[in-house]
Amino acid sequence: MRLTLKESERALSMQELNEFQEKFNVELPTAFRQFYLKHNGGDLSESSSENDFLLGGFTPIKYGQAPIETVYRDLTDDFPSLKQMIPFAYDHGGNSFLLSVKEADFGNIYLYLMDEEDLAFVCESFEEFLAELTGQ
Numbered sequence: 001m002r003l004t005l006k007e008s009e010r011a012l013s014m015q016e017l018n019e020f021q022e023k024f025n026v027e028l029p030t031a032f033r034q035f036y037l038k039h040n041g042g043d044l045s046e047s048s049s050e051n052d053f054l055l056g057g058f059t060p061i062k063y064g065q066a067p068i069e070t071v072y073r074d075l076t077d078d079f080p081s082l083k084q085m086i087p088f089a090y091d092h093g094g095n096s097f098l099l100s101v102k103e104a105d106f107g108n109i110y111l112y113l114m115d116e117e118d119l120a121f122v123c124e125s126f127e128e129f130l131a132e133l134t135g136q
Contacts, residue, residue, distance in 0.1 A: 005057065024101055041060025055090075055091055058089045086101060108121065
């Protein structure tokens with residue numbers, strides 16, 4: 001299945017992406033950077049909406065009503081243990097998919113289950129996440 005997103009936000013420049021990385025004091029994984037330069041967030045289209053993750057869409061960087069920066073601030077204000085975990089996507093239940101930028105598990109993807117206040121391991125990389133999402 002091909003990943004099709006609709007309602008993506010304004011495209012990011014390299015400078016904007018670099019500023020985002022500086023905010024988190026990290027060089028993000030290559031696949032993550034490439035994805036966000038191509039798609040700055042967006043909802044899954046009908047053709048992509050059936051997926052094992054129940055993914056609703058990707059959270060944009062910098063632009064839109066609830067960019068990653070805002071979601072991150074809100075999450076870490078309520079749950080300080082989620083610092084250094086970038087909320088890049090969401091499911092239909094309002095849970096956040098997180099990219100770890102912690103040294104111990106850098107690049108791992110987690111799902112933060114809001115109701116249970118629990119962090120569930122999803123996979124070891126953004127590339128693996130995209131591959132599982134698209135069935136490749």
